[in-house]
Amino acid sequence: MTTFDAADPAAQATQSALAGVARFVGRGKTFWRLLSSGGVLLLFTLGIYRFWLTTDIRRYLWSNTELAGDSFEYSGTAYELLLGFLIALAALLPLYVVFFLLTLAPGNTWSLLSLLVLIFLGQYAVYRARRYRLTRTIYRGVRFHQTGSALLYSVCAVLWWALIILSAGLAYPFAQSQLEHFKMRHTFFGNLPGRFEGSGWHLLLRGLPLWACTVVPFAIGTVAVILAIDWSALSTSSEPAVHTVGIERGGPAGIDLIVAVTGAWLLASFALLYPIFQAILLRWWVSGLRFGNVAVKSRLRIARVFGVYAQFFGYATLFTAVVGTLVGVGAFGLSKIAGGVSSMRGEIVTTVLSLGAYAAIALGYWTIYQATVKLGVWRCVIESLEISNSAVLEQVAAAGEAASPVGEGLADALNMGGI
Amino acid sequence: MNAPNVDSSNVHGRAIFFDGLTTARHDVVIELAPRTLRVHGADGRALAEWPYDELETRSSPDDVLRLGRARDAVLARLEITDPQLAAAIDEQSAPVDRTGRIERRLRRKVIFWSCAATASLILVAVVGMPLIATELAPLVPYAVERKLGAAIDAQTRVGLDEGNRSGAPLDCGSAEKEQAGRVAFEKLIRQLETAAGLPLPIKATIVRKPEANAITLPGGHIYVFQGLVGEARMPDELAGIIAHEFGHVAHRDGTRTIMQGAGVALMFGMLLGDFVGGGAVVVAAKTLLRTSYSRDVEAAADGYAVVLMTKIGGDPRALAAILSRIGGNTHAGPKILADHPEIRDRVIAIEAMASSAPRRPLLDQREWAALKAICAEE
Numbered sequence: 001m002t003t004f005d006a007a008d009p010a011a012q013a014t015q016s017a018l019a020g021v022a023r024f025v026g027r028g029k030t031f032w033r034l035l036s037s038g039g040v041l042l043l044f045t046l047g048i049y050r051f052w053l054t055t056d057i058r059r060y061l062w063s064n065t066e067l068a069g070d071s072f073e074y075s076g077t078a079y080e081l082l083l084g085f086l087i088a089l090a091a092l093l094p095l096y097v098v099f100f101l102l103t104l105a106p107g108n109t110w111s112l113l114s115l116l117v118l119i120f121l122g123q124y125a126v127y128r129a130r131r132y133r134l135t136r137t138i139y140r141g142v143r144f145h146q147t148g149s150a151l152l153y154s155v156c157a158v159l160w161w162a163l164i165i166l167s168a169g170l171a172y173p174f175a176q177s178q179l180e181h182f183k184m185r186h187t188f189f190g191n192l193p194g195r196f197e198g199s200g201w202h203l204l205l206r207g208l209p210l211w212a213c214t215v216v217p218f219a220i221g222t223v224a225v226i227l228a229i230d231w232s233a234l235s236t237s238s239e240p241a242v243h244t245v246g247i248e249r250g251g252p253a254g255i256d257l258i259v260a261v262t263g264a265w266l267l268a269s270f271a272l273l274y275p276i277f278q279a280i281l282l283r284w285w286v287s288g289l290r291f292g293n294v295a296v297k298s299r300l301r302i303a304r305v306f307g308v309y310a311q312f313f314g315y316a317t318l319f320t321a322v323v324g325t326l327v328g329v330g331a332f333g334l335s336k337i338a339g340g341v342s343s344m345r346g347e348i349v350t351t352v353l354s355l356g357a358y359a360a361i362a363l364g365y366w367t368i369y370q371a372t373v374k375l376g377v378w379r380c381v382i383e384s385l386e387i388s389n390s391a392v393l394e395q396v397a398a399a400g401e402a403a404s405p406v407g408e409g410l411a412d413a414l415n416m417g418g419i
Numbered sequence: 420m421n422a423p424n425v426d427s428s429n430v431h432g433r434a435i436f437f438d439g440l441t442t443a444r445h446d447v448v449i450e451l452a453p454r455t456l457r458v459h460g461a462d463g464r465a466l467a468e469w470p471y472d473e474l475e476t477r478s479s480p481d482d483v484l485r486l487g488r489a490r491d492a493v494l495a496r497l498e499i500t501d502p503q504l505a506a507a508i509d510e511q512s513a514p515v516d517r518t519g520r521i522e523r524r525l526r527r528k529v530i531f532w533s534c535a536a537t538a539s540l541i542l543v544a545v546v547g548m549p550l551i552a553t554e555l556a557p558l559v560p561y562a563v564e565r566k567l568g569a570a571i572d573a574q575t576r577v578g579l580d581e582g583n584r585s586g587a588p589l590d591c592g593s594a595e596k597e598q599a600g601r602v603a604f605e606k607l608i609r610q611l612e613t614a615a616g617l618p619l620p621i622k623a624t625i626v627r628k629p630e631a632n633a634i635t636l637p638g639g640h641i642y643v644f645q646g647l648v649g650e651a652r653m654p655d656e657l658a659g660i661i662a663h664e665f666g667h668v669a670h671r672d673g674t675r676t677i678m679q680g681a682g683v684a685l686m687f688g689m690l691l692g693d694f695v696g697g698g699a700v701v702v703a704a705k706t707l708l709r710t711s712y713s714r715d716v717e718a719a720a721d722g723y724a725v726v727l728m729t730k731i732g733g734d735p736r737a738l739a740a741i742l743s744r745i746g747g748n749t750h751a752g753p754k755i756l757a758d759h760p761e762i763r764d765r766v767i768a769i770e771a772m773a774s775s776a777p778r779r780p781l782l783d784q785r786e787w788a789a790l791k792a793i794c795a796e797e
Contacts (some may be wrong), residue, residue, distance in 0.1 A: 026480075041530060044534055045530070045533040045534055046540065046541075049533055063479050063485075070444070096685070100681075141438065141439040141442065142439070142442050142494065190442065254596055255786055354711075365613055394444040397440065
């Protein structure tokens with residue numbers, strides 16, 4: 001007889017202490033290894049490997065996320081993603097051919113229409129992909145699921161995005177709140193219905209200073225440029241006889257200066273404010289999530305998100321320095337070799353090598369971004385959670401079925417990828 | 420608390436069980452019976468009995484072995500934290516993959532075959548696509564080619580007009596003082612067109628671009644750059660280049676390039692997905708593929724030009740002369756140096772093909788002078 005008696009009373013005591021606590025237990029090194037080998041394979045398979053890499057990443061993130069002592073499980077497989085992609089391909093390919101033929105027809109109406117159809121499809125895919133991911137998320141032997149019409153969601157989403165553009169971004173908080181309401185109203189954990197309680201006004205108040213720092217200077221700069229252009233001169237100069245008249249009232253330096261200052265300000269403020277924006281948005285979003293009586297609150301600190309981005313910046317700088325040196329040396333060596341060879345062949349070799357180098361560098365930055373920002377933000381958010389009434393999570397009954405991966409495939413084919 | 424009803428001759432140990440019906444967490448004793456894994460509740464009740472060959476490893480944190488039952492609609496889960504107990508189960512059950520060895524073997528197969536598929540795709544793109552496009556391009560009706568050409572023409576004109584700050588229109592020959600030049604240019608084109616007898620009308624224009632270049636789009640659009648007119652020392656040189664472009668129209672090279680580009684874009688664009696800036700790679704790949712077969716295409720157009728020039732009584736060798744002078748840089752894409760072997764080969768080939776048939780001037784002195792001044796600046 002052999003007995004493995006590992007579970008002792010002390011372990012059970014920690015179990016109850018963990019109620020309401022969320023933890024991320026994954027090691028960063030595992031994730032780095034996963035991403036870097038995945039990146040190399042993506043390069044050599046021209047992206048076919050992405051179904052496996054995506055699945056690996058999700059498995060890692062899900063199963064290392066612990067809530068009240070139990071970890072999540074991602075039960076999706078790479079084969080499902082591949083299948084979804086193939087279905088999407090079958091559906092989209094004829095559509096692309098139709099769009100191509102339509103662009104040959106006179107007028108811009110048709111190409112505009114096809115763009116609109118693609119935007120709708122993108123939002124449709126986002127909703128269906130969320131459904132797939134939720135039904136592959138298992139916690140304590142019970143899965144999440146999502147109901148609701150993806151078509152209705154895509155219509156709402158497109159209308160809201162149109163409103164966001166028309167309102168210069170001021171509608172964004174309300175769009176986020178309404179769309180999240182829609183998603184969470186149709187989200188269930190087992191038989192426990194979800195809902196969203198974040199208010200658009202609240203997000204607007206938090207985000208208004210950021211909006212004032214970016215959109216307002218942009219608007220002022222644009223108006224200044226418009227005023228600086230002498231429109232009457234411009235309209236006469238379009239007649240062929242008079243085309244030497246200056247079109248700028250303030251001289252050529254005036255407009256360039258306004259554009260440069262506005263651009264520099266936007267760039268600097270974007271780099272500095274984006275982490276703040278992300279922190280505010282995530283804290284607001286997480287704190288609005290509800291499942292039955294279970295409420296979530298996030299105490300995500302902006303400084304931590306800044307830390308994550310600083311890490312990204314550090315690694316990216318290091319990578320840039322190394323790659324810059326390598327490319328410099330490589331280009332020098334290549335010019336030595338290719339200089340002597342028949343140049344058509346040399347040109348092809350150079351183009352192939354630079355294509356490969358481009359893809360490798362892009363994948364390098366992608367890997368660094370995933371391993372620092374994606375993982376870092378995920379970890380920060382999980383560790384900032386406070387869950388109340390988590391006892392409810394022990395009495396949830398199973399419900400819902402596994403959904404098809406078509407949404408994932410569509411999202412992939414339309415370049416609308418999520419996690 | 421009753422002791423679980425465990426046959427003590429079997430290996431057993433503690434685990435956590437979720438029955439898949441509710442989220443209730445059961446502290447259980449599992450028993451490794453000869454053919455099955457038995458799960459006993461704390462009250463001694465048997466909660467589940469799973470055959471070893473139906474066990475399945477599910478994704479879990481590193482220090483937990485999470486088991487489920489294969490093909491079971493109910494998501495019952497068994498979580499084992501004790502490494503020795505986990506090892507004991509792994510030993511009993513073939514499908515349990517505690518160390519990930521089975522998964523790794525499967526993954527190696529996936530990697531091998533996706534690399535093989537990629538290599539095969541690249542081969543098709545490099546070798547197969549040009550062949551397919553060559554076969555299909557002659558089958559495209561001219562009506563379709565003209566529509567395609569009109570769409571591409573609109574985009575190309577915008578591209579050509581970029582950086583044109585003088586305010587003058589893109590096309591030369593529209594102003595009053597440029598009329599004479601335009602008449603001469605049209606005379607030259609008409610001679611070529613009559614002799615060529617192409618199934619679609621040619622729309623040739625001289626545009627205000629300083630480069631010594633000429634481009635041909637599908638649907639018979641030919642753009643001759645101002646820089647080329649400046650470089651030409653006699654009408655036959657300009658006519659030679661234009662006759663070469665006529666060759667591209669006759670061989671439907673524009674349509675073929677477009678078809679090839681579309682095929683490659685379709686093949687790789689969707690495959691690449693959103694991990695890399697896929698679009699940039701596709702564009703670069705298209706450029707690469709275009710340059711890699713352009714040699715034969717150019718030679719064919721040269722041959723056409725020699726025949727056409729002979730037909731209208733021009734000097735076919737003039738094409739060779741201007742080519743060797745401007746370095747063959749008549750086409751967009753990577754710049755090719757003047758002493759390039761390809762250009763030398765082309766020049767030699769043209770010289771060899773050219774016969775010494777009777778000649779006549781294509782334009783008189785006055786017409787040629789007017790044509791040279793077609794892009795008259797203020």
